[in-house]
Amino acid sequence: MNSVGERLKGERVRLGYSVRKFADAAGVATSTQTRYESNENVPGSDYYNRISTLGAEIFWIMRGEKEDDEVRDKRAAMYSPDVRALIDDYQLCxxxxxxxxxxxxxxxxxxxxxxxxxxxxxxxx
CATH class of the missing domain: 1.20.5 (Single alpha-helices involved in coiled-coils or other helix-helix interfaces)
Structure with missing residues (x-):
């Protein structure tokens, strides 16, 4: 999987979503999701925030590299549980x-x- 679109599609499939259900959960039209996956359009940060709440590995999608546990733990430790909960709630809005x-x-x-x-x-x- 070399392109962002291919990795995005791979994540959607890995998470068990159809194009339509993933698009709905991500707050975009099915046609938009299809364009993202075929590299015709580039998703914005709001989209990435929304799909991260579905379990999508954003680091993998954007960079083509897996984020190691140490980096993930450091990033998670940057925020208190209250702030993390606030961010999670915000992303679901x-x-x-x-x-x-x-x-x-x-x-x-x-x-x-x-x-x-x-x-x-x-x-x-």
Whole structure:
């Protein structure tokens, strides 16, 4: 399996999905999934995030190399269980909900940054 599309198809088959069921679970049209597998289109990061929740080996699909256990364990250890659960939940949300959550997080962080900046300015005056 030399191409991304071939490896993507191999992962779908390994996981036991038909094209239609995999496309549905990944949030794309069946025709889009077929184009990905035939290398006519290139999937985006949102797609890869969604299929990772199905058990697809993204490192293998994108690089053609298996990720060793040590690298996988280090990557998993980067996040606390709460953060990992948050990421997993986020990835299962529809695209519109993901967009709303990103917007909410950005506005909340911006508000918090501004509050900290204003507080720190008060200390200097």
């Amino acid at each position: 529809p695209e519109a909900v993901q967009t709303a959550l990103r917007t909410l997080a950005k506005h909340t962080a911006d508000f918090r940054r501004q509050a900290i900046e204003n507080f720190n300015k008060g200390d200097k005056e």
